[in-house]
Structures are given as C-alpha cells and as structure tokens.
Amino acid sequence: MALFPGTAPPTRPTRRRTALGAVALAAAAALLPSPADVDAAAALGSADGHCAGLARLRVPGAAHQQADCVAELTTAGTVASGHTDPADWAGLTPKGLTVPSGVPGIQVDGYFPDTSTTNTNHGWNHDAQFVVRLPDRWNGGLVVAGTPGNREQYANDRAVADWVLARGYAYAATDKGNTGLAFHRDGSRPGDAVAEWNTRLTQLTRAARTVVAQRYHRPPARTLATGMSNGGYLVRWQLENHPELYDGGVDWEGTLWRAEGPNLFTFLPSALRHYPAYAAGGPTAGQARARLHRAGFPAGSEFLWPFHHQVYWDLTQRIYREEFDPAFDGAVEAGTPYCAPGSVPGCDAGYDYPARPAEVPAAVERIALTGRIGKPLITIHGTLDVLLPIGRDSDVYARMVRDAGRAGLHRYYRVEDGTHTDALVDGFPDRLRPLLPCHRSAFTALETWLATGNRPPASRTVARPAGADAATLLSSCPLDG
Known part of the structure; x- marks a missing residue:
C-alpha cells in the first residue's frame, strides 16, 4: 500500500458521494507499431x-x-x-x-x-x-x-x-x-x-x-498500465474490466481484494494480535512467531516485522477496515491504535472478517478482482513482502488468472528477497533487493511480447544472484534466471 506513516484520522464526518464529470471517448486503439x-x-x-x-x-x-x-x-x-x-x-x-x-x-x-x-x-x-x-x-x-x-x-x-x-x-x-x-x-x-x-x-x-x-x-x-501496491491493483482491475483501453500492463505487487479472502482483513489482524507477544520474547514468543507465519508472513522476514508493526500494519488495518466496515468501531473513526484484543470495543487486533455481517464482504465484492484479464499482464512480487505477503496476494492472484482460463495472458515473477517498499533496501542491503529493476525488466519484456509475439520467460521465482553487490542489484534483474 506504500502509505505514509501518520496519526489516526479525526472524528468521522458525514460521508460524501463523489460526482464524476463527463469524459470524452478517446480515438480507437491502434496496433502496436513495428x-x-x-x-x-x-x-x-x-x-x-x-x-x-x-x-x-x-x-x-x-x-x-x-x-x-x-x-x-x-x-x-x-x-x-x-x-x-x-x-x-x-x-x-x-x-x-x-x-x-x-x-x-x-x-x-x-x-x-x-x-x-x-x-x-x-x-x-x-x-x-x-x-x-x-x-x-x-x-x-x-x-x-x-x-x-x-x-x-x-x-x-x-x-x-x-x-x-x-x-x-x-x-x-x-x-x-x-x-x-x-x-x-x-x-x-x-x-x-x-x-x-x-x-x-x-x-x-x-x-x-x-x-x-x-x-x-x-x-x-x-x-500500457502500470503501478505498485494499490496502483498494481488498479492495473489488474483495468485489464479485467476495461481491456479495450490497454495493450497490456505491469503489476508491481498489486493489492488483492477478494470478498471471500484472502484480503487485508484476513491477515493483518493476526499480525496485530501476535506480534506483541513475539516482540516481548519469553515462553510464548515462539508460538506467536508460528502464528504469524501461518497468517502468511514468511519465515525469514522477521527482521522486517518491527518496522511494519510501527509504521504499516496497525494503520493500514484501521483505515481500510473503516472504508469497508465503518460500523465495527461504532462512533470511533478508524479504531484505536495499538490496542489489545478486548481492551476496547472495536479493537482491530480482534477483528474477525469471516464473522462480520454480510454487508462487509458485499462491500469488498464491489471492487474485487476475478482474474479474468483481457490483455497481457506481467506481475512481480517480492518474497519478503510483509505488508502484502506474497502467499496471500500474488500467489493467489496467479491461481485466479489460471482458473479463469487466462494463464496465456499472464506471467508472474516471484522476486527472491524483494520487499514491499524499495527504500527499505538501503537499511538491509545484505538481506533485501530492490524490485524497481525487476519492474523495468518486466516492462521491457511486455514491450517485446506485444511487438513481436515472443512470450516472456515462464513464470518463476527470480533467484537473488549469488554475490551480487548493491549496484548490480539496482541496475539488473534478469527474469530468466
């Protein structure tokens, strides 16, 4: 989601409907040139x-x-x-x-x-x-x-x-x-x-x-459409719903929305519930870590958990839950930061998405993805993403595309040691690699696919090159290795 850190929003005002202006239709799409x-x-x-x-x-x-x-x-x-x-x-x-x-x-x-x-x-x-x-x-x-x-x-x-x-x-x-x-x-x-x-x-x-x-x-x-995080979600949605406007797209770790899950609300509350026990150490820390792994946060990503707990997990859960389920916390807007389950009414650490009223998944369904893309799409996602864990996001979306019978239009590259926000690479250069050069490789692969019909390399996990220094990782990301 790549949110700015910040404080909780103030008290909720009356919600407003946004009016869209008329938009003139563009000229008809042309074929890709030689x-x-x-x-x-x-x-x-x-x-x-x-x-x-x-x-x-x-x-x-x-x-x-x-x-x-x-x-x-x-x-x-x-x-x-x-x-x-x-x-x-x-x-x-x-x-x-x-x-x-x-x-x-x-x-x-x-x-x-x-x-x-x-x-x-x-x-x-x-x-x-x-x-x-x-x-x-x-x-x-x-x-x-x-x-x-x-x-x-x-x-x-x-x-x-x-x-x-x-x-x-x-x-x-x-x-x-x-x-x-x-x-x-x-x-x-x-x-x-x-x-x-x-x-x-x-x-x-x-x-x-x-x-x-x-x-x-x-x-x-x-x-061509492209974007990261919520921007990647938009690429997926556009190619599913308005393929006539595009020749193709590159999805950089797009957010997955599904009414039945997985979605943010099926894994972020687990992080809020169990991370404090993990961070505190003691006899329950191992069990808490195992529960975080089961929720989708990959083993080996533990060094990223403190930052995400401080900056992303709590804030993201509360403001997006407010968008789809404002009734959960009553008159409070976007919940109570860093509360423990049961400590206050409407604590997001205790949020149970499957138990919420039918109106909540119905709201998610309005913007949900289907996998039915209509134009070529390349997805990249880091294996150490702990805001949108890869196993609860792009792994699932790739299966959705395949189940929809559109696998021929999709390539999916799982980038070893990539995380959600590339700026974190500067703090952990020995553990992380940037996704930006992988996005550029995917973009040029899409260009070739559209121009010549030559399909990109098969979907795969892109291994971190052994011994590669930071400069190499920032300038190169071959998709075929």
Missing part, C-alpha cells in the same frame, strides 16, 4: 519543435487544467521547476537510484470535477488531480498509472515516470480521487472510495489518449 513505426513516431514527436501545440491541448472532462512548456520532464528538472512534489514519492525508491534527464516537453496538470478535497497539491484543495506529460520526442506510446497507497499524483515520478519518459513515452497519472489517511471519508457507502480509484484511472486513460492525439496528431499506438 520498430520502424516507432522510429517514425519519434520523428513525428519532434517534428513540430519544442512544446508545439501547447495552446490546443484540452483534457476532456477536466474542470481545471494548466499546461506548461517544461525544459525537463523528469525529476532532474521538475523538482526545481515545481512540476512535481517530492513528498508524494518519498520513501518509495532506493537512495542510489539514478535520475535520467534530457526530456523536454509539455506538462498538463489539472483536476476532474469532484466533491472531495483531500489533495492539497498546487493549493487547489481538490481531488481527482492528474498530471499528463508529453515529451518532445515521442515513441508512439502512452503509460498510465494510479498511485500506491493513498498518495497523490506525483507518487510514481521517481519509480516509473522518469524512466518511461526517458524512453519516449507520454505519461499520465491520477491521485485516484481521494488521498491521505482519511481517504475513507469519501463516498456515501462502504467501498465507495476504493471504487472511485478504478473509475478515475479509466477516466484518465480515456482523456490522456485524446490529449496525446491532440499533441502528436494521432492516438497512441500502444497504451
């Missing part, structure tokens, strides 16, 4: 000169937009120019990650009609914010992304946008329509806030395809 076509597209992208067509750009359905000619679209320039917000992407990438440069073009910032106001970027205090970046030299493609956790629209700038822009792609991202630790206040009924995430990415994809056509005089030849 390499010669890509070269021609790059020439077309630069033929009109720097920032050509700026005045004619209109984002369909936007309530507000601001288009700027930018000397550098990557974070090598946008930090200084104010066209990104480093707070949005803090803590998501390793400190040694290099930043590409030399990508001039146009950036369009704005927002779609919405009634919620959690996103404060630009001083707009308006949700459904988006960013669209259009490089002068275009390769004919478009990459769209939703954000991890509850972050804002620039959250993928270091991990995804910099790299794809340097490769010539146009890029678009959305804040998903609600942000922050009180995201669950948006909407009028349980599940509305998360349901809006899916609608907003669909909305942005259609609008961004039109903007690309305005800038380059033709629609994108390929449209």
